[in-house]
Amino acid sequence: MGHLRRNKRQMKNAVGAGKYGMAMQRILLYAAILAAWQLLAGAGILNDRILPSPSRIAESFLTLLLSQQLLVHVAASMERVLVGFFLSVLVAVPLALLLSTNSRMKYLLLPLVEFIRPVPPIAWIPLAIMWFGIGSTPSYFVTMIASFFPIFINTVSGVENVSREHLNVARCFGLSDGMLLRHVILPSSLPYILSGMRVGLGVAWMSVVAAEMIAAFSGLGYMITISQEMLQAHKVLVGMITIGVLGFALDNLMLRLKRGVIKWA
Amino acid sequence: MGVNTADPLIKVERVSLAYKGRNGEQVKALDNVSFDVNKGEVVSIIGPSGCGKTSLLSLMSGIIRPDSGRLLYKGEEVVSPSRERVIIFQNYVLFPWKTSIQNIEFVLMARKFDKSRLRSEAERYLKLVGLSDFSGMYPCELSGGMQQRVGIARALAADPEVLLLDEPFASLDPITRNIIQEELLSMVRKLNKTLILVTHNIEEALFLGSRVHVMSGQPGTIRETIDVRFDKPDHILELNKSKSYVDLANRIHELLISESVGEGSV
Numbered sequence: 001m002g003h004l005r006r007n008k009r010q011m012k013n014a015v016g017a018g019k020y021g022m023a024m025q026r027i028l029l030y031a032a033i034l035a036a037w038q039l040l041a042g043a044g045i046l047n048d049r050i051l052p053s054p055s056r057i058a059e060s061f062l063t064l065l066l067s068q069q070l071l072v073h074v075a076a077s078m079e080r081v082l083v084g085f086f087l088s089v090l091v092a093v094p095l096a097l098l099l100s101t102n103s104r105m106k107y108l109l110l111p112l113v114e115f116i117r118p119v120p121p122i123a124w125i126p127l128a129i130m131w132f133g134i135g136s137t138p139s140y141f142v143t144m145i146a147s148f149f150p151i152f153i154n155t156v157s158g159v160e161n162v163s164r165e166h167l168n169v170a171r172c173f174g175l176s177d178g179m180l181l182r183h184v185i186l187p188s189s190l191p192y193i194l195s196g197m198r199v200g201l202g203v204a205w206m207s208v209v210a211a212e213m214i215a216a217f218s219g220l221g222y223m224i225t226i227s228q229e230m231l232q233a234h235k236v237l238v239g240m241i242t243i244g245v246l247g248f249a250l251d252n253l254m255l256r257l258k259r260g261v262i263k264w265a
Numbered sequence: 266m267g268v269n270t271a272d273p274l275i276k277v278e279r280v281s282l283a284y285k286g287r288n289g290e291q292v293k294a295l296d297n298v299s300f301d302v303n304k305g306e307v308v309s310i311i312g313p314s315g316c317g318k319t320s321l322l323s324l325m326s327g328i329i330r331p332d333s334g335r336l337l338y339k340g341e342e343v344v345s346p347s348r349e350r351v352i353i354f355q356n357y358v359l360f361p362w363k364t365s366i367q368n369i370e371f372v373l374m375a376r377k378f379d380k381s382r383l384r385s386e387a388e389r390y391l392k393l394v395g396l397s398d399f400s401g402m403y404p405c406e407l408s409g410g411m412q413q414r415v416g417i418a419r420a421l422a423a424d425p426e427v428l429l430l431d432e433p434f435a436s437l438d439p440i441t442r443n444i445i446q447e448e449l450l451s452m453v454r455k456l457n458k459t460l461i462l463v464t465h466n467i468e469e470a471l472f473l474g475s476r477v478h479v480m481s482g483q484p485g486t487i488r489e490t491i492d493v494r495f496d497k498p499d500h501i502l503e504l505n506k507s508k509s510y511v512d513l514a515n516r517i518h519e520l521l522i523s524e525s526v527g528e529g530s531v
Binding site: 174188265 | 376
């Protein structure tokens with residue numbers, strides 16, 4: 001387990017390189033992988049229809065970008081995920097606050113939440129199509145369901161983790177229920193809520209792709225499905241890479257938001 | 266019934282308290298404790314750890330209720346916490362998400378202060394504890410002594426009748442501790458507040474208190490009450506020059522020692 005405890009500096013010493021040396025090694029590693037991939041494809045060892053070369057993927061990416069097709073799909077997916085996500089925040093946070101501050105509500109409603117939670121978001125897609133047809137609405141619905149649970153569960157544990165001492169201070173200084181919520185419970189659970197939102201946005205992004213593969217005529221999920229049907233592996237890969245990069249960017253944005261908001265930790 | 270000025274401000278009457286132990290058994294924390302506190306008085310409660318002195322403070326604030334006996338404040342039974350009796354905590358318990366000034370403002374908000382006066386009034390309390398320059402800092406950016414100063418300012422901002430101090434200096438370094446003890450005493454005298462101090466520090470109990478209740482533990486009872494009748498010096502470190510201080514300190518020391526010896530022979 002010793003290697004797990006090594007910090008960054010020790011890592012650098014271990015490989016005998018400074019900050020730039022490390023970065024260089026990383027760049028070289030990925031460049032080598034890409035070069036090998038390209039060479040294998042060029043030598044005809046890899047089938048272009050199954051695994052296109054990096055240059056083919058890059059070319060396809062540029063074509064899709066210039067024709068603005070890619071942007072249209074990105075915009076469609078992004079819009080769906082953000083709408084679903086924000087609707088989810090609007091429902092999950094107040095509901096979690098209500099349940100965790102009111103034991104009667106908790107008793108009545110928590111079993112329902114716990115029973116729906118294990119159902120994977122994509123299992124909602126058939127019902128979503130039956131209810132809302134094909135288009136953006138099923139995606140709003142599925143992303144909302146997907147991000148609901150991480151946000152809800154985290155908010156509940158945030159409220160459960162408000163320290164007894166802080167609650168005693170609130171009582172001691174005569175805070176009203178409204179003030180207790182605004183000045184103690186909400187800020188105290190905010191780190192939990194934001195962590196839940198971060199996880200929720202990640203799950204929503206994964207689910208929007210799944211929803212679009214079945215229930216939409218636009219978006220990155222639709223783009224990779226239709227490309228598969230047309231046997232355009234390079235477009236499938238462009239779609240997958242775009243999904244990965246944007247998912248990473250969204251996660252990073254949430255992390256920055258959390259650090260920006262939680263100034264006291 | 267009207268409040269007679271001759272009545273004590275706080276009356277603790279045969280109060281007992283038990284809590285559930287780890288194995289579900291009842292552990293007696295306080296047994297039949299009675300004493301009075303008059304308005305403007307500074308009372309110290311000293312005892313070994315685990316003698317229930319902190320529970321006693323929580324009872325007086327109204328955060329918890331006794332199992333038997335009653336606590337009267339201004340002749341009426343204490344049934345819930347009130348801003349008239351606020352606690353200053355050993356570990357400060359500031360809200361980490363609020364800056365120094367915000368940690369005071371929320372008390373003024375609870376007191377329904379006009380919004381336009383919040384900031385200036387909070388600044389006044391912060392100035393009282395000498396922290397004007399640190400108003401925008403979060404508790405994690407302040408030293409222990411500064412955090413406790415904010416804790417004191419927050420308590421004063423409630424404009425309470427009674428300050429309940431739960432070993433408020435225990436986690437401070439000796440120098441900071443002495444400075445804040447002296448500041449607090451002069452503030453309390455100036456503002457004419459009633460103060461109840463729970464501590465296990467003999468020097469502190471005698472320097473601040475005009476009366477000292479010495480408690481024995483498990484279950485907590487008041488073993489002896491000592492009236493402190495000597496002229497207090499301005500500085501806590503000068504206490505040792507007073508013969509009556511040394512005698513009282515020795516007396517309390519003996520009581521606490523015999524207590525812990527007795528504990529061992531049970």
